[in-house]
Amino acid sequence: MMSANVPFRIGFGIDFHRLEAGRDLWIGGIRLDHHKGAVGHSDADVLLHAICDAMLGAACLGDIGVHFPDTDQAYKGIDSKILLKRSSELVRKAGYQVANIDSTICLELPKIKPHSHEMQKVIAEILQLPENQVSIKATTSEKMGFVGREEGIAAYATTLLTVIE
């Protein structure tokens, strides 16, 4: 077990994906109806990737690129819910459990609000957390930059891990 001389650890994750016409748009473990989708080796779920990185970072276990490299054919098109589950198992092996997550998705369209509760439910179930410990927020960038031009999306996540007694 990793040194557990502090009873909790904080982590931060950030992820970006390009948007292209004719691709599926997976965010927070669900597929959204939109004319553009995210480009990536996996299903390119920007929110789940940011959350994985926050969890792994909190446990000082590197990032998802280390554990699930995009050069590995095993992860081509993979459902990022599997990566989230595996990241939580890595964290657990290190002696920690997720206490809560806060996150923000940055995109112009589609609107996230009507779907955020479903995303929250999916993530909470995978991590076996009460729903009110998984916070999902969204913001536009007021039409500025790559998010504003709808060329790409970003997500930020923080998480708190507590030591497993």
Ligand SMILES: [Zn+2]
């Ligand atoms: Zn990603």
